Amino acid sequence: MRHAHTVEQVRAAEAELMARLPEGTLMQRAATGLAVAISNFIGHVYGARVVLLVGSGDNGGDALYAGEKLARRGAGVIAVLLSDKAHPAGLAALLVAGGRVGSTEDIATADVVVDGIVGIGGRPGLKPQALAAVQAAEEHGVPIVAVDMPSGVDVDTGETPTEHVKAALTVTFGTHKICHLIDPAAAACGPVHLVEIGLDLPPAGVQSLQTADVRALYPLPRGESDKYSRGVLGLIAGSSQYPGAAVIAATGALAGPIGMLRYIGPDSVAEAVRAAHPEVVAGEGRVQAWAVGSGLGDELDVAKVRELLDAEEPVLLDADGLKALDESGDHDEVLITPHAGELARLLGVERTVVEAERLKHARMAAEQFDVTVLLKGSTTVIARPDGEVRVNTNATAWLATAGAGDVLAGLCGSLLAGGLNPLDAASVGAYLHAAAANLASAGGPATAIQVAGKVAEATRLVLLEIDSGG
Numbered sequence: 060m061r062h063a064h065t066v067e068q069v070r071a072a073e074a075e076l077m078a079r080l081p082e083g084t085l086m087q088r089a090a091t092g093l094a095v096a097i098s099n100f101i102g103h104v105y106g107a108r109v110v111l112l113v114g115s116g117d118n119g120g121d122a123l124y125a126g127e128k129l130a131r132r133g134a135g136v137i138a139v140l141l142s143d144k145a146h147p148a149g150l151a152a153l154l155v156a157g158g159r160v161g162s163t164e165d166i167a168t169a170d171v172v173v174d175g176i177v178g179i180g181g182r183p184g185l186k187p188q189a190l191a192a193v194q195a196a197e198e199h200g201v202p203i204v205a206v207d208m209p210s211g212v213d214v215d216t217g218e219t220p221t222e223h224v225k226a227a228l229t230v231t232f233g234t235h236k237i238c239h240l241i242d243p244a245a246a247a248c249g250p251v252h253l254v255e256i257g258l259d260l261p262p263a264g265v266q267s268l269q270t271a272d273v274r275a276l277y278p279l280p281r282g283e284s285d286k287y288s289r290g291v292l293g294l295i296a297g298s299s300q301y302p303g304a305a306v307i308a309a310t311g312a313l314a315g316p317i318g319m320l321r322y323i324g325p326d327s328v329a330e331a332v333r334a335a336h337p338e339v340v341a342g343e344g345r346v347q348a349w350a351v352g353s354g355l356g357d358e359l360d361v362a363k364v365r366e367l368l369d370a371e372e373p374v375l376l377d378a379d380g381l382k383a384l385d386e387s388g389d390h391d392e393v394l395i396t397p398h399a400g401e402l403a404r405l406l407g408v409e410r411t412v413v414e415a416e417r418l419k420h421a422r423m424a425a426e427q428f429d430v431t432v433l434l435k436g437s438t439t440v441i442a443r444p445d446g447e448v449r450v451n452t453n454a455t456a457w458l459a460t461a462g463a464g465d466v467l468a469g470l471c472g473s474l475l476a477g478g479l480n481p482l483d484a485a486s487v488g489a490y491l492h493a494a495a496a497n498l499a500s501a502g503g504p505a506t507a508i509q510v511a512g513k514v515a516e517a518t519r520l521v522l523l524e525i526d527s528g529g
């Protein structure tokens with residue numbers, strides 16, 4: 060499990076640890092890890108040109124001490140001081156090691172710029188001098204390694220209300236922060252490298268499943284299992300307007316753990332589903348969970364969906380099905396899978412607002428409708444009514460293709476029917492969906508059906524303990 064802690068939690072853990080260690084120990088641990096990560100990033104140290112952007116706090120201190128270590132190994136290190144309060148001991152150490160103080164003019168010829176402007180003590184945004192330095196790096200194509208996080212992002216929400224650094228690599232300390240996992244800030248981090256510094260942290264409110272977690276959660280058939288005990292999913296999807304959605308969702312569902320899929324919908328669509336998947340049973344019957352809504356268009360039967368929402372079986376509500384959701388009733392076992400536009404409609408706000416504040420709106424909808432919310436997008440945010448959040452960050456942008464959401468709805472519905480609770484079904488489903496997309500895409504385009512076609516292989520790789528880079 061990858062954990063993302065709040066600034067408050069990190070500060071408390073830092074204070075507790077610092078009280079037991081000689082002064083400066085934590086910063087030295089951070090700076091050592093940072094220097095190693097920077098040298099790995101540029102590939103060589105001797106003769107490398109490194110420019111440090113140094114703000115007024117300990118984030119700048121980390122950059123200065125890392126600069127000192129690189130200078131001792133023969134790098135040319137120049138500190139651009141963005142404040143007259145730059146960490147005095149760090150600056151002295153850099154100068155003794157042969158580094159010097161320079162200006163933004165030095166950025167043009169640098170191999171790497173190190174962003175030590177602000178860390179967890181930062182407010183969103185960049186002051187003019189910092190912004191000018193960052194723009195100089197961008198203009199000259201000099202990659203930026205961010206210390207702890209790209210300066211200017213909102214650390215605890217992942218929002219980027221104004222100017223911020225766009226890093227090629229982020230080196231963080233002790234634990235991940237929320238901005239590393241939630242877009243749009245996560246997209247500004249580049250790959251995130253975690254340096255252990257020994258913090259003892261409480262449970263995190265935001266987590267991200269890793270391969271081993273997915274393996275541990277996946278519902279496996281047992282020796283005595285039959286097709287019913289493995290779980291039966293009822294699928295209400297597709298319409299004369301969008302028959303393909305039913306076929307695609309069925310493909311996603313059958314690639315999940317269920318033993319049987321029942322399809323309920325117009326005869327012509329049922330025929331298309333059974334032409335693609337002869338194993339699908341058409342018509343009502345007992346099910347362990349429902350997946351409702353993909354491609355229903357105008358053929359949504361609101362009364363029927365509300366009846367299912369009020370029944371005991373877990374329900375996944377997607378796309379057009381979301382129109383039947385209201386705030387009444389007990390929705391403990393309901394998982395909704397909107398994209399930003401659909402969540403915006405549910406909450407009565409603009410889509411751009413949801414996109415800019417994804418964590419906030421996913422949590423808000425979970426609480427307001429008493430459901431688990433899976434908010435789709437470049438990073439998938441899954442929020443429970445009690446505020447617990449999981450994030451999936453392993454998707455490729457090639458997954459942004461028509462029908463990909465139908466695959467996800469089928470797969471997550473299948474996991475619900477297989478016995479997972481909505482939070483686990485959503486997070487395991489999002490992980491495997493993205494892993495399948497990575498296999499299908501392999502760096503190029505892939506259709507939704509091709510993604511669905513790779514879910515079984517992605518699952519097999521997870522279960523066989525092979526990390527597919529998902």
Ligand SMILES: NC(=O)C1=CN([C@@H]2O[C@H](COP(=O)(O)OP(=O)(O)OC[C@H]3O[C@@H](n4cnc5c(N)ncnc54)[C@H](OP(=O)(O)O)[C@@H]3O)[C@@H](O)[C@H]2O)[C@@H](O)CC1
Pocket residue numbers: 069070073085086089114115116117118119121176177178179180181182183184185186189206207211232233256258
């Ligand atoms: N926690 C840990 O476990 C460890 C932490 N470590 C490191 O310490 C870092 C935190 O350091 P920190 O607390 O000194 O805060 P930091 O982020 O450097 O900001 C300082 C000052 O910046 C200012 N400022 C604010 N916003 C601004 C803006 N937008 N633009 C410009 N300036 C802005 C504001 O001052 P003001 O402007 O209010 O005078 C604020 O007080 C952490 O990220 C990590 O790198 C590691 O060394 C070891 C382990």
Ligand SMILES: Nc1ncnc2c1ncn2[C@@H]1O[C@H](COP(=O)(O)OP(=O)(O)O)[C@@H](O)[C@H]1O
Pocket residue numbers: 398434435436437438439454455456457458459460461462463464465466467492
């Ligand atoms: N930029 C992106 N990077 C990675 N995954 C994405 C990106 N944009 C969308 N996705 C994923 O692609 C899928 C698209 O689903 P959706 O918007 O419902 O499409 P559709 O309705 O056509 O099926 C979701 O799983 C979403 O998380």
Ligand SMILES: [K+]
Pocket residue numbers: 118174175176177178205206207208209210
């Ligand atoms: K930073």
